[in-house]
Amino acid sequence: MDASKRQSWNEYFMNIARIVATRSTCNRKYVGAVIVKNNAILSTGYNGSMSGAPHCHDVGCMLENGHCVATIHAEQNAIIHAAKLGIPMEGSSIYVTASPCWLCFKMIVNSGIEKIYYGEFYRDERTMLWADKLGISMEHIPMETLTLPLDQMP
Numbered sequence: 001m002d003a004s005k006r007q008s009w010n011e012y013f014m015n016i017a018r019i020v021a022t023r024s025t026c027n028r029k030y031v032g033a034v035i036v037k038n039n040a041i042l043s044t045g046y047n048g049s050m051s052g053a054p055h056c057h058d059v060g061c062m063l064e065n066g067h068c069v070a071t072i073h074a075e076q077n078a079i080i081h082a083a084k085l086g087i088p089m090e091g092s093s094i095y096v097t098a099s100p101c102w103l104c105f106k107m108i109v110n111s112g113i114e115k116i117y118y119g120e121f122y123r124d125e126r127t128m129l130w131a132d133k134l135g136i137s138m139e140h141i142p143m144e145t146l147t148l149p150l151d152q153m154p
C-alpha cells in the first residue's frame, strides 16, 4: 500500500462518521457522529427515531416550526450510547458530518467532550461563539477534502 495515501486520523474518523450517517432514518438530514479518545472510537450515533418508534422515511416526519422533532440527533445518540454503557467522555473529541445544533452543542459541552470536528456548517452560529467562550475547540474539516480510499480496499 502507498503510505503517502494513508488517511490522517481526522480523515479516518470523519470518513467513519460519513458511513455512520448513511444509517440515518430521517430524510431531512443525514448526520453521523463518532466520539473518539486517544484515537479510539468510544461511541457512534446517527440521526434517527427513538428505539422501537417508526422511522421518518417510513411514516413521515413529525414537523414543528419547520424542524423534524421525531428524531434524536446523531450527537445525542452517540452521547446517550456512551452514557448507557458507562463510558466516560471527559476529554474526548466528536466528529460530526454537520456542525451541531444548539441543543446538541449544549449536551456535547456537558458530556465533557472538548473538541468538535464538523463537516458542513449547519445553521447555528451561537455554537461558534460559545465554543470560543467555553474553551471548546471547533474545527472545520471540509467534506470536499475527504475521499474514501476505495481503491485500497481488498
Ligand SMILES: [Zn+2]
Pocket (backbone or CB within 6 Å): 025, 026, 027, 028, 056, 060, 061, 062, 068, 069, 070, 071
Ligand atoms: Zn424526520
Ligand SMILES: [Zn+2]
Pocket (backbone or CB within 6 Å): 073, 074, 075, 100, 101, 102, 103, 104, 105
Ligand atoms: Zn442536534
